[in-house]
Each structure stands twice: as C-alpha cells, then as structure tokens.
Amino acid sequence: MSKNGKHTQHDQDRKALEEELETERAINFFAISLIDQTTVEEVLWDVAKNCIARLNFVDCVVYMLDESRNVLIQKAAHGPKNPRSYEIFQPIEIPVGKGIVGSVAQTGQPELIADTSQDARYIRDDDMRYSEITVPIVLEGEVVGIIDAEHPEKNFFKPRHLHILTSIARLCAQKIRRVQIEQAYRQTERQLLENNKRIAEAKLMALRMQMNPHFVFNSLNAINKFVLQNDVDEASLYLNKFSRLMRQIIVNTQTEWVPLRHELKAIETYVELERLRSDNSFDFTLTVGRTLSQDTVQVPPLLIHPYVENAIWHGLLPQKAEKPHLQIDCQQVAGFLVISIADNGVGREASKRAQANSLTAHKSHGSRIAEERLQIVNKIYGVDARIDVADLVDSAGVPAGTCVTFTMKLK
Structure with a gap:
C-alpha cells in the first residue's frame, strides 16, 4: 500500500471512530436528558427538541398512535412546526398505512428516504423536504408512536442517523413505559x-x-x-x-x-x-x-x-x-x-x-x-x-x- 493510501485509510478509520464516539455521546445525551421527564408529554417534547439541538436536524416531529381511530397524531415537534414552546402549528393526523410515517407504523420497520420526490408515499406537511428518516417507537412489540425528521437536502440522513434515532426511539419507549407504570401506581395509590x-x-x-x-x-x-x-x-x-x-x-x-x-x-x-x-x-x-x-x-x-x-x-x-x-x-x-x-x-x-x-x-x-x-x-x-x-x-x-x-x- 502506498504512503498516500495508508494516510487515506488512517483518515477513514479515524473518521469512523469519531463518528462512533459521537453516536455513543448522542445516545448517552438522550438517555440522561430523558431521566428528568415525568410525563409522556415531557418525554416526547424532550426527544423532539434534542433531535434538533444535538443532531442538527432541521425539524423533528413525534407522533403517537390513537388506537381507537388507528391514526397517528402529531404530539411534539421542534423546528418550523413549533413556533412556541409546547405548541404545534397546525398539527396533522396520518392514518396508519398512509404516507411514509403511516407505512413505518404499519410495518414497524424504520426507513431512511434519500429523495422524497421519488417516493409516492411522501406527504408534504408545512414545506417540501427531500430527505426523511422515520423510526417506530415500539412498546411491548407494538408500535405506539413514530419519530420523524426531514431535511431540505437530498441524501442528508446517513446510516449513523438511523442508528442513533433507532436507539433514541428505544430509550423513548422504555421511558414512556416507566412513566406509565409510575402514573398507574400513583393513580392506584390515589384510588x-x-x-x-x-x-x-x-x-x-x-x-x-x-x-x-x-x-x-x-x-x-x-x-x-x-x-x-x-x-x-x-x-x-x-x-x-x-x-x-x-x-x-x-x-x-x-x-x-x-x-x-x-x-x-x-x-x-x-x-x-x-x-x-x-x-x-x-x-x-x-x-x-x-x-x-x-x-x-x-x-x-x-x-x-x-x-x-x-x-x-x-x-x-x-x-x-x-x-x-x-x-x-x-x-x-x-x-x-x-x-x-x-x-x-x-x-x-x-x-x-x-x-x-x-x-x-x-x-x-x-x-x-x-x-x-x-x-x-x-x-x-x-x-x-x-x-x-x-x-x-x-x-x-x-x-x-x-x-x-x-x-x-x-x-
């Protein structure tokens, strides 16, 4: 291998290590941040906010499933959809199976879309964005919500983003479960x-x-x-x-x-x-x-x-x-x-x-x-x-x- 080739390989290895360390730091950051949240609403807003602040996403929207109506409802957002704290501008609902968000809710499998203009499932919300990453929040084997992020550039999201967001969704599901257990315990205690x-x-x-x-x-x-x-x-x-x-x-x-x-x-x-x-x-x-x-x-x-x-x-x-x-x-x-x-x-x-x-x-x-x-x-x-x-x-x-x-x- 030539000297230039060795330098190139070394640079690639170093870059891969840096990305791996950054990925771990990001996941740990989310894990620590979620500790202080005491309600499901706080959990969702914390995830949406930190996806922007920590991962440099343009926007992030968290949906929760309404089982009685079989639709996904926007519950938290950060970016253009979030003009004021704890408020979503014109929240939308997406039926399970419709759009990229609805498809992920139906299959339970995360998706990374490099060019949304080439995907017939894409549903435009407040603006057209060409990259989308969507991961399910799975609780006890059932999809209970979706974390969805978009970006105006094509091919913006990388596999490491998918890894990070999947880990965040898992942490989110665990925290939601703990919150629900604590709320159920407090309700039982009050009763x-x-x-x-x-x-x-x-x-x-x-x-x-x-x-x-x-x-x-x-x-x-x-x-x-x-x-x-x-x-x-x-x-x-x-x-x-x-x-x-x-x-x-x-x-x-x-x-x-x-x-x-x-x-x-x-x-x-x-x-x-x-x-x-x-x-x-x-x-x-x-x-x-x-x-x-x-x-x-x-x-x-x-x-x-x-x-x-x-x-x-x-x-x-x-x-x-x-x-x-x-x-x-x-x-x-x-x-x-x-x-x-x-x-x-x-x-x-x-x-x-x-x-x-x-x-x-x-x-x-x-x-x-x-x-x-x-x-x-x-x-x-x-x-x-x-x-x-x-x-x-x-x-x-x-x-x-x-x-x-x-x-x-x-x-």
Missing part, C-alpha cells in the same frame, strides 16, 4: 386513599349514628322521672327542651363538621335537661374566648358530648358536701381550638368504685366511640385532634374532680 377515605367516612357516619340513641335513652329516663312524679309542668318543660335537643342533634349529625356555635348550643340544651332531671343539683358555666369565632370554627358534631355526660353522671351526681359545678371553657390558642370540661366531682377512682359496687351501674361507651371517631377524623382531615384527661386534686392532695381537654388544629 386506594380515596377508597380508604370513603370507608373511614362511612364508619364515621355509623359511629355518629350510635351517639343519637345514647342521648335519647338518657333523656327518656329523665322524662320518665317527671311522669312518675306526676309533675306536669316539669314534664312539659323537659319535653320541650328534649325535642329542641333532638332537632339540634339531627341537624348537627347531617354533616361531618358543624359550626362551634351549633355544637355549644346542643351541649347547653343537654346540660339544661340534666339539671332539670337532677333538680338543679349542680351549677353550670360556659365561657367562650373573645378571639374565638363560633360561626367560622368547625368541629365534629357530638364529639365532646360523652365527656360532658360523664362529668355529670359519674362526677357531679354522686353528691359531695360542696356545690357540684360543671365548667366548659372554649379558647383559641396558637392556631388550636381548646375545649376544657372540668367538674369538681368525686373523681375517676371514686366513680369507678361506685359503679363497680352498683348492680345497676350505667356502662357508658360514648367516650370509647368518641375516641374512635377522633382517630378517623385525624386520619381523614389531619387536624391533630386529641383528648387528654387529668385528675384534679386540692391543696391536700384529695381528689377534687376531673378535667377533660379537647384540642384540635383549626381548619
């Missing part, structure tokens, strides 16, 4: 959360419905007392307040949240009934902080009623020497609603002993239901609601009642 929320809401409704007969039973016992005593006036007064309470309870339990004012009104009415039933044997005070808006603050209905009932039945009614007193205080503290229910009754330990020694002991399950409701409310709405119970003692350490505190983040 699961929604189903769990519906189940929790249904359970919450069932628990609220359990509260109503509990109050009705206690109030009917009080009415029965007046009937047996033949006290017509007191019975009439009690029935009037009882019917008002029932209306309030029915209204309040229609929704998951009610204005604080409505809830406090129901509590006041209930306490009035209990005071009537017990011949006004205890005092009652309700205070609301000035900064607390009773009409805008929302609370779960009937949630603190069981604790008010427990304070009366198990704390105050078992008589003590001093005047029994029930104090309910509502305040807004650092973005939280704080409701305290305090009684100066016998205390929890004495109440438990009294119930244990009584054959007719009243077994209240209202607080258990309230705690279960509280867990569900927190799970659905994330309001950080909680109930804390503290035993009160006097200066000598003697039990002096109980304080229940309900705390909830304001919505």
Whole structure:
C-alpha cells in the first residue's frame, strides 16, 4: 500500500471512530436528558427538541398512535412546526398505512428516504423536504408512536442517523413505559386513599349514628322521672327542651363538621335537661374566648358530648358536701381550638368504685366511640385532634374532680 493510501485509510478509520464516539455521546445525551421527564408529554417534547439541538436536524416531529381511530397524531415537534414552546402549528393526523410515517407504523420497520420526490408515499406537511428518516417507537412489540425528521437536502440522513434515532426511539419507549407504570401506581395509590377515605367516612357516619340513641335513652329516663312524679309542668318543660335537643342533634349529625356555635348550643340544651332531671343539683358555666369565632370554627358534631355526660353522671351526681359545678371553657390558642370540661366531682377512682359496687351501674361507651371517631377524623382531615384527661386534686392532695381537654388544629 502506498504512503498516500495508508494516510487515506488512517483518515477513514479515524473518521469512523469519531463518528462512533459521537453516536455513543448522542445516545448517552438522550438517555440522561430523558431521566428528568415525568410525563409522556415531557418525554416526547424532550426527544423532539434534542433531535434538533444535538443532531442538527432541521425539524423533528413525534407522533403517537390513537388506537381507537388507528391514526397517528402529531404530539411534539421542534423546528418550523413549533413556533412556541409546547405548541404545534397546525398539527396533522396520518392514518396508519398512509404516507411514509403511516407505512413505518404499519410495518414497524424504520426507513431512511434519500429523495422524497421519488417516493409516492411522501406527504408534504408545512414545506417540501427531500430527505426523511422515520423510526417506530415500539412498546411491548407494538408500535405506539413514530419519530420523524426531514431535511431540505437530498441524501442528508446517513446510516449513523438511523442508528442513533433507532436507539433514541428505544430509550423513548422504555421511558414512556416507566412513566406509565409510575402514573398507574400513583393513580392506584390515589384510588386506594380515596377508597380508604370513603370507608373511614362511612364508619364515621355509623359511629355518629350510635351517639343519637345514647342521648335519647338518657333523656327518656329523665322524662320518665317527671311522669312518675306526676309533675306536669316539669314534664312539659323537659319535653320541650328534649325535642329542641333532638332537632339540634339531627341537624348537627347531617354533616361531618358543624359550626362551634351549633355544637355549644346542643351541649347547653343537654346540660339544661340534666339539671332539670337532677333538680338543679349542680351549677353550670360556659365561657367562650373573645378571639374565638363560633360561626367560622368547625368541629365534629357530638364529639365532646360523652365527656360532658360523664362529668355529670359519674362526677357531679354522686353528691359531695360542696356545690357540684360543671365548667366548659372554649379558647383559641396558637392556631388550636381548646375545649376544657372540668367538674369538681368525686373523681375517676371514686366513680369507678361506685359503679363497680352498683348492680345497676350505667356502662357508658360514648367516650370509647368518641375516641374512635377522633382517630378517623385525624386520619381523614389531619387536624391533630386529641383528648387528654387529668385528675384534679386540692391543696391536700384529695381528689377534687376531673378535667377533660379537647384540642384540635383549626381548619
């Protein structure tokens, strides 16, 4: 081989190596660029943009297959078809089997056209271009899209372009599949959360419905007392307040949240009934902080009623020497609603002993239901609601009642 021949071969080998390295760099560039894309739309636009920027193509259009209509729809483009970001100028649709794009979608085989003027399948879009390269995007053996590029010069596209674009199409298909899997997972997760929320809401409704007969039973016992005593006036007064309470309870339990004012009104009415039933044997005070808006603050209905009932039945009614007193205080503290229910009754330990020694002991399950409701409310709405119970003692350490505190983040 002559000296000139050796130089020529060396130059060709070097050029081939450079092209091979450039091909690998281009493919790696696309692979890295696609990592950050999170939707199918982003994937397609990223491919179209980088075909221009990295491969020096004049234009690039990405089609996706509409299986229901068996047509290819332009979904992303870069070049003359893309005057503004994420916008295609007069997008077209191509039936599968029609044109070069449609033929590749039908056969699944990429094509490189050196002179489109000699190919009867060529479909002119915005302008006449003489070179075209078309590769399928194949997902699980099925063509789902097409990457198509054109150039005004004849014989512009080379076999290395076909190799690069085929590799890009494969990367594109893999990324689309990952995106679809991730989207399906997120959709399933959202659906699961929604189903769990519906189940929790249904359970919450069932628990609220359990509260109503509990109050009705206690109030009917009080009415029965007046009937047996033949006290017509007191019975009439009690029935009037009882019917008002029932209306309030029915209204309040229609929704998951009610204005604080409505809830406090129901509590006041209930306490009035209990005071009537017990011949006004205890005092009652309700205070609301000035900064607390009773009409805008929302609370779960009937949630603190069981604790008010427990304070009366198990704390105050078992008589003590001093005047029994029930104090309910509502305040807004650092973005939280704080409701305290305090009684100066016998205390929890004495109440438990009294119930244990009584054959007719009243077994209240209202607080258990309230705690279960509280867990569900927190799970659905994330309001950080909680109930804390503290035993009160006097200066000598003697039990002096109980304080229940309900705390909830304001919505």
